[in-house]
Amino acid sequence: DAKTTQPTSMDCAEGRAANLPCNHSTISGNEYVYWYRQIHSQGPQYIIHGLKNNETNEMASLIITEDRKSSTLILPHATLRDTAVYYCIVRVEGWPNSNSGYALNFGKGTSLLVTP
């Protein structure tokens, strides 16, 4: 089962910041949080990932709470092309039957609609 909880859907006005929340209350100390987005019929697009510090790149910012039980993805100036399903994922280390493997445990994500 997915280790994250996200709202099913969100709306955002074009040009405004989109703040996408994610709860991961059972996260372990060495597990990273990854964010991907997926536009219909395409492969997931990597956005950003982090462990415990806030991260920023050219696409977005990731704010992780001090207790690491939740995080927020921020798209600073949303555009119509940011309309997509956004997945918050906890990377699971040591997948069953493996000492060194990992897996991305996807949930159902948040469907973000950016409106003009």
Next chain:
Amino acid sequence: ETGVTQSPTHLIKTRGQQVTLRCSSQSGHNTVSWYQQALGQGPQFIFQYYREEENGRGNFPPRFSGLQFPNYSSELNVNALELDDSALYLCASSLDPGAAGNTIYFGEGSWLTVV
């Protein structure tokens, strides 16, 4: 552009047949994972290959099998196709699986329809 390429992009198979899907990982990435995404669902982990060995497996039956080659490219094979195998099959590549926190890139996927 992630550098992860998959083929074919679309294919149609008949129930009971076998299918092979292919993935070329990003240059230098020695770890390849396969995911199945049914319509309206998030991707589900099938298995992972690292240095030509299966390195972890999700809850998929043995008729889902794979290979990784010395150049790190990979194949996903599905035998005895069932209608429920209709899905988008995604390949993801990364560097060493033990390096937690490395970036993981997905390909555009292969759409499989079983009729």
